[in-house]
Amino acid sequence: MISDPWSYWTHMSKRSLGRPVYVVAGGVSKFAKSRKDKTFQAIVQEAVSSLYSDLGISFAEGREVFDSTVPSYFSDHFLRQLKGGAMVHDALGFCPKPSPGRLEAGGATGGHCFQKAVKEVASGDVDLCLAVGWETMSTVGTAKGNEFIALASDTFFDFPVGGYYNGYYAMMAVRHMVELGSSLSSFSKIAVKNHRNACFNPYAQEHYNLTLEGVLAEQNDLSMRIALPLTRSHICTMSDGAAAVAIASEEGLRILEQRGVKLSSVARVKGIGNGTDAMRMADRPCEQLPPLFPWEGPPAYENRGLWYPGVHSFRGARVACIGAYAMAGIDNPNLDLDVVELHDAYTSSELQTYEDMGLCRYGEGAAYIDHGFPFLKAVDYGFEVPSAGEGPVVNPSGGLLACGHPVGATGLMQAVFVLWQLQHSIGTHFGSEMLQVPDANVGAIHSHAGTGTYIAVSILEREEV
């Protein structure tokens, strides 16, 4: 559909946010399989309280100083409550202040909520906006939960034949193995990476010191098989939790300063982009070339006979990255980005996304993992990661695989973790410097929904105040 990648890039480069927008603080609730201790409003209050305490302001000051909220959650089915957005806005004490209403974008709900809040500020409508997201998935059992999530696929054709998300991603993973040469061991290394990273993240739901041999051995354990080739450790868990992010204009920063808020560093939103694809992956085309980044000449993929995007690649992620990189002026993501929090609902989708994001070329995802590029130097994974630290570290927090995936909160959780990386405050927040990417200056957030139907990519850059 994008016939001329260079003119498309130029077109996308002309976009701007209109005025500078900053991420100033974030907060995350405890993520757990089941949070029966609190109502959903109180779990969101927990995330917002932690954001306020980072800013050194009280709940009363927060409701006074912020102009609006953008609430987000994925599923009315899980919540069994419509207008949950209005109820959270209310519970945060914001009435009668404005709110543009609840945002929903499947698995990318949090990432799109973040971008919506950014646009609220960029447009000049508000100076200080709270993006809040949550999901309480423990209201039903796992099988019913999988059914609710599967209702976010085509219910005329795909769901009735037994389709559900683990199965869809499994078919995408298999096709990626056939088409672009990924392997079970490369997927398994991602499971080890994210779970071992999470051992140093107190906010993570799972703290499992996985081994590569252990993850591979799950294939021979009937109870661990979910949807071939994905076993238990390749798939994120359902979760209850909330996350919140504070977005500000320059005027917003001044307002906070007048309140006595002391910020040593913030993150400037350098670029945002989003992309989409057909709901039914069966409908996606098999064109010859991906939408290219300007630094990839067409020869990169010539004579490869590549089916693109087919069901093995996320075309929407490539388009989202073109939008975000072009706005941010990123022309070498491997050098320009220091840290990426990427939507790893499945190990396979993390690997697929390396290629979509241009961290490596299509077909090089497995080699990218095997060389150890997205790993942290400081963490012991039990296998060699010779190139650790040479590219952006991907999912130092542990990602969705280990932190959990309370859908509406997830993209905002990623924003919080990237902000803390850029503020160099991982040590303060996690109680350990292990996951701090040294000198992190530029970070990317990648939020993804429904086999790649909605994808939001945002680029943040550290700025001293």
Next chain:
Amino acid sequence: MAAKKTQLDIYQTAMPLDPNALDPKSPHTDGWQYAIRYIRSLGEYTPFFIALSSKKFLVSRCENCSYWKRNYVYATPRPGLICMYCGMQCKWMEIEPRGKIHSFTICRYSAEMFKDEVPFALILVEFSGVDTLFMGKLRGVNLEQPTTESPQELEGWIKSFIGRPVKAEFRKLISPKKFDPTDVWFIPDDRVI
């Protein structure tokens, strides 16, 4: 009457001596049943599902698509039967439903609605001369994933399914038609090509 009963219920529930000291670890949970029958139209997809009951498989074709500069054929009909590239109305066309496995998986867990059916295999089918794929169940194959010594061995087993010829099988006339995509599934096609 109902209000009076609620009043009684309140009096019968013991209040904690100090509500501020309520143990947050033992909250009360409520339960809620929500069962509903949706009546949803299959609309423009109707001919596809009616055809399945006659053991026919319809695809939809954009004739002389102005984007692709040729006929573009959808295995799964598009909403409104509108071509997603040029916006023209597609025409139904019957094909012989024989194809190849484009991708596959074996589901050992599922959505609750299908939990009695596991394990089952899902596939995406490529039909020759058709541009998009069709998702369905694969039957008539051994779904026992072998115990493997190495990841490469398992990869080999997985990949052995890819490209295998399959053909559609339709729900028998005697059994009630569901008029949903489970009226068709796929089995290995052993016909020599």
